[in-house]
Amino acid sequence: MAECLSPGKSEAQERGAKMSVVLVVHGGAWAIPDELAKASVDGVKTAAREGFSVLKRGGSALDAVEVAVRSMEDNTVFNAGHGGTLNTDGEVELDAFIMDGQTLASGAVSSVKNIANPVSLARAVMEKTSHMMLTSRGANLFAESIGTAMIPTETLVTEYERKEWKKHKDYMTGVMEDFSTRWAHDTVGAVALDSAGNVACATSTGGIRNKMVGRVGDSPIIGCGGYADNFSGAVSCTGHGESILKVTLARLILSKMEQGKSVTEALQMSLQHMGDRVQGAGGAIVVSPSGHWAATFTTERMAWAAVEHDVLWYGLEPLERLKEHWLQ
Ligand code: GLY
Numbered sequence: 001m002a003e004c005l006s007p008g009k010s011e012a013q014e015r016g017a018k019m020s021v022v023l024v025v026h027g028g029a030w031a032i033p034d035e036l037a038k039a040s041v042d043g044v045k046t047a048a049r050e051g052f053s054v055l056k057r058g059g060s061a062l063d064a065v066e067v068a069v070r071s072m073e074d075n076t077v078f079n080a081g082h083g084g085t086l087n088t089d090g091e092v093e094l095d096a097f098i099m100d101g102q103t104l105a106s107g108a109v110s111s112v113k114n115i116a117n118p119v120s121l122a123r124a125v126m127e128k129t130s131h132m133m134l135t136s137r138g139a140n141l142f143a144e145s146i147g148t149a150m151i152p153t154e155t156l157v158t159e160y161e162r163k164e165w166k167k168h169k170d171y172m173t174g175v176m177e178d179f180s181t182r183w184a185h186d187t188v189g190a191v192a193l194d195s196a197g198n199v200a201c202a203t204s205t206g207g208i209r210n211k212m213v214g215r216v217g218d219s220p221i222i223g224c225g226g227y228a229d230n231f232s233g234a235v236s237c238t239g240h241g242e243s244i245l246k247v248t249l250a251r252l253i254l255s256k257m258e259q260g261k262s263v264t265e266a267l268q269m270s271l272q273h274m275g276d277r278v279q280g281a282g283g284a285i286v287v288s289p290s291g292h293w294a295a296t297f298t299t300e301r302m303a304w305a306a307v308e309h310d311v312l313w314y315g316l317e318p319l320e321r322l323k324e325h326w327l328q
Contacts, residue, residue: 021055022193022308023048024293025068027078028186028205029238029283029302032316039077040303041316045324047071048305048312051190061192061200061234062100062123069096069119069202072188076158079185081116083158084206086165089213092156093136094206095220096122101199101228106132108220112139114150119204121148122220133220161185161209168209185209187219189226189236191287199234199287201226201250208241217241223251230289232258239274239282239299246278253286263287263294271298 027044051068055061073081084092096118099106107126109118110133121143125134134142144150164185187205194200203226205219218241219225225241227250228234235250249270256266263286274280275298283297285304295304295315305314312324 020291020309021052021195022287022291022293022306023052023055023064023068023190024192024285024287024295024306025051025072025188025190025304026236026238026283026285026295027072027188027303029281029297029299030186031300032303036077037301037303037316039075041305041314043072043075043077044303044305045312045314046075047188047190048307048314051192052307055192055194058195060196061194061198062098064192064194065190065200065202066098066119066123068190068192069098069188069204070117073117073119073204076160078188079206080188080204081118081206082156083161084156085161085185085209085211086157087207087211087213087215090165091213092153092206093211093213093215094118094204095216095225096202096204097220097222097226098122098126098202099200099222099226099228099234100126101201101230101234104229106222106228108133108222109135109139110216110220111136111214112143114140114153114156115143115148116151116156119202122202122204124148132222135216136214165209186282187225187238189238189285191228191234191236191285191293193234193287193289193291197230197289199228199230199289201228201234201236203236203238218244218249221245223248226250227254229254233263233286233288235284235286237282237284238297238302240280243274243278243280244282246280247274249274249282249284253284257286257288263292264296267294267296271296274298
């Protein structure tokens with residue numbers, strides 16, 4: 001029982017038990033078009049395998065979520081890092097967040113440009129500064145100061161994104177509807193539980209296509225795009241950022257788990273609330289301190305994958321849950 005634990009110790013540490021490890025990833029909740037469906041599913045499966053390898057070797061949840069998210073940032077099918085969406089100026093501005101459930105330390109970057117892996121920069125903010133978020137020019141100055149490679153915007157932009165951006169120049173024509181059409185293109189994330197019983201989350205995004213310059217969504221905001229606490233679990237969210245911000249979705253999900261709801265109930269109730277209260281669509285992944293996990297969404301599709309007990313689970317369509325044996 002979480003309320004009986006000593007501060008700073010997880011349930012597993014308290015019991016002296018070795019936890020079974022779990023890694024869950026998502027590649028964004030939106031109306032993924034058929035032409036991106038296979039690549040999206042392949043991409044989350046690869047990311048889940050890479051992140052789970054870290055846990056298998058006895059690595060930390062924090063390292064595992066960073067590795068999984070970097071894998072999706074490097075994959076141009078996803079809206080994060082390479083493949084990020086363009087803002088009204090035709091620039092890529094990236095947001096990312098990472099959080100350690102053992103200490104509640106977190107780091108975030110927002111509106112950062114010209115870097116490939118904002119999740120690693122967010123981790124550097126967490127580990128190398130006394131702050132929790134750096135934005136825009138400040139984030140870029142910090143990136144340069146720690147030797148992060150700067151790359152031209154064009155390197156991050158795909159031909160697919162340039163074409164879609166040209167077709168959809170006006171952000172104000174209804175971004176809410178966009179999450180049920182092909183115009184939105186959203187976010188990647190990962191949550192993990194390691195063998196020491198620690199949880200972590202990471203989330204990374206290019207935001208919304210044709211967003212205003214400087215617009216920041218939910219992804220880098222603590223309690224909204226993600227949250228991790230060894231005493232309740234870890235969450236990474238995806239979907240319409242302004243809606244997620246209004247209901248502080250990640251914390252909402254965890255608060256329902258703290259009240260005794262299962263991971264699936266907590267996810268479904270919270271997404272339903274976001275739909276009813278602010279008409280927002282999205283999705284989330286969650287892992288509890290005891291290793292229960294779920295992946296749910298209210299958009300048309302969300303590519304997700306999870307690995308536990310050497311089985312890889314994955315899906316794209318609502319209620320789809322496919323299975324493969326873990327291959328190293
Ligand atoms: N969910 C990502 C964003 O709205 O920026």
